[in-house]
Structures are given as structure tokens and as C-alpha cells.
Amino acid sequence: MVYNEIMTRDWYSHLMVLENDVRVDQAAAPGEAEIGYQPGRLPVLLSAPHAARHIRAGQLKHGEPMTAGLARWVAEETGAHVLYLRRRTNGDPNSDFYSPYKQALRAAHTQTPFCFMVDVHGASDRHNFGLALGSMGGQSCARLLPEILAALAEQGFSPRGRGLLRVDLDEKFKGLGSPVRETLTRFAWHELHLPCLQVEIHAQLRDVQAQSELKRTAAALRALVLAAAAAAADCCSKSHGTTLK
Numbered sequence: 001m002v003y004n005e006i007m008t009r010d011w012y013s014h015l016m017v018l019e020n021d022v023r024v025d026q027a028a029a030p031g032e033a034e035i036g037y038q039p040g041r042l043p044v045l046l047s048a049p050h051a052a053r054h055i056r057a058g059q060l061k062h063g064e065p066m067t068a069g070l071a072r073w074v075a076e077e078t079g080a081h082v083l084y085l086r087r088r089t090n091g092d093p094n095s096d097f098y099s100p101y102k103q104a105l106r107a108a109h110t111q112t113p114f115c116f117m118v119d120v121h122g123a124s125d126r127h128n129f130g131l132a133l134g135s136m137g138g139q140s141c142a143r144l145l146p147e148i149l150a151a152l153a154e155q156g157f158s159p160r161g162r163g164l165l166r167v168d169l170d171e172k173f174k175g176l177g178s179p180v181r182e183t184l185t186r187f188a189w190h191e192l193h194l195p196c197l198q199v200e201i202h203a204q205l206r207d208v209q210a211q212s213e214l215k216r217t218a219a220a221l222r223a224l225v226l227a228a229a230a231a232a233a234d235c236c237s238k239s240h241g242t243t244l245k
């Protein structure tokens with residue numbers, strides 16, 4: 001398996017160190033950052049906006065475990081940038097039209113333009129997919145989707161896969177939002193003109209106890225980021241003057 005080549009024996013403990021920067025139930029103490037950002041050298045941003053608890057329509061929602069840990073690990077492996085929610089927040093970055101998280105995304109993109117964003121989320125265990133990709137019905141990353149799907153297929157995930165190996169494409173979670181809800185995918189595409197993809201990960205693929213599933217998920221996300229970066233390089237260098245290093 002490909003992932004065995006890229007993950008050393010202690011990769012899991014390192015993954016947990018990355019994940020444990022998040023305090024899912026705690027608000028930021030004075031002087032603490034609610035949002036984490038680690039710049040990279042690859043013009044791709046991984047985002048984990050629901051890593052900690054958040055509030056949507058007055059309701060306190062659970063955090064999405066391992067989304068920050070996985071996003072941060074893939075960022076380290078690939079050289080991508082990563083943005084994630086470190087502490088409980090009073091709003092929902094994936095719903096509110098105004099949110100500090102969206103402002104942080106805008107500021108980071110303004111400073112170092114990205115070619116592509118992957119917005120990582122955690123779905124519950126009641127879904128019949130392993131990964132659900134949301135591209136606003138193909139709008140938000142039409143040119144990159146074939147390469148992304150090919151890279152995922154190499155890792156065993158495809159629309160024809162079964163159970164946790166099935167990829168849902170723009171059916172269950174489209175990332176579209178609504179007139180009263182602005183997803184980060186919608187914000188990135190409409191406001192920042194940044195190609196992007198929402199990725200929902202089934203709970204069993206990010207189960208903190210299940211090291212083999214975590215490895216499989218990490219490898220798939222890594223492949224997705226590298227494929228998107230390679231495919232985006234052309235258009236990115238034309239529009240932003242950025243080159244892959």
C-alpha cells in the first residue's frame with residue numbers, strides 16, 4: 001500500500017500531537033489564538049473549520065475530531081498551507097456570512113494567493129460513503145476534478161467503491177450553501193475566486209482509535225492535495241504569478 005511508504009512507525013503519535021493543539025470544548029483564553037494558521041510553500045490551503053465546537057442557528061454543535069490533525073499532517077507532508085479552528089467559537093465559519101475564520105482565509109489568500117483550497121469536514125457514521133466531495137455541482141473546481149478523482153481512485157476510493165471506499169460526488173454534501181448560509185466553499189469561490197472542494201470524511205475514517213483507517217484517510221487526502229496542486233499549477237502561475245517549488 002502506498003501509505004506504508006510515506007508513514008513511519010511513529011506517525012500516529014505525531015498525528016495526535018497535531019490534533020491535540022485543538023481544545024474542542026474550550027473557548028480561547030486571553031492571548032490565545034482561536035484560529036491556527038501555518039503557512040506553507042505549496043499554493044494549496046487545507047482548511048478544518050469545524051475542528052472545535054461552534055454555534056449554528058443558536059445551537060452548539062460538536063467539533064469534528066481529527067479533521068485538524070489530518071489537515072495539519074497533510075500540510076506538513078505536502079508543504080501546503082493550513083488553517084483550522086483551535087478553540088470553541090461563537091459562530092459557524094461554514095455558515096456565517098461574516099466570521100473571523102473567513103477573514104483569516106481572506107487575509108492569508110491576499111498575502112500568498114492559493115491555487116486551490118480543500119475544506120475538510122467530518123460527517124457522521126450514518127452515511128453510505130467514505131468521502132463526500134462538494135464542488136457546488138462542479139462549479140468550484142471543474143478543471144481539477146478529473147485529476148482529483150483519479151488520485152483518489154489510486155488510493156482505493158471511487159464513486160463505484162463500496163462502503164467506506166465509496167466517493168459521493170456532489171450528491172449528499174454539495175458545499176453550495178443557501179441564501180442564508182454561506183459555506184466556505186461558496187465564499188472561496190464567489191468572493192476570492194479560489195478553486196476549492198469541500199471534503200466530508202465519514203466518522204469511521206477519522207476514528208481516533210482506528211490507526212489503519214486514519215492512515216488510509218491521510219494517504220487519500222495527501223494524494224488529493226498533490227494531484228490538485230499539479231493540475232492547478234498551470235492556471236495558477238498564469239493568474240497569480242505563483243509557481244510550485
Ligand SMILES: [Zn+2]
Nearest residue numbers: 050064121122
Ligand atoms: Zn463540518
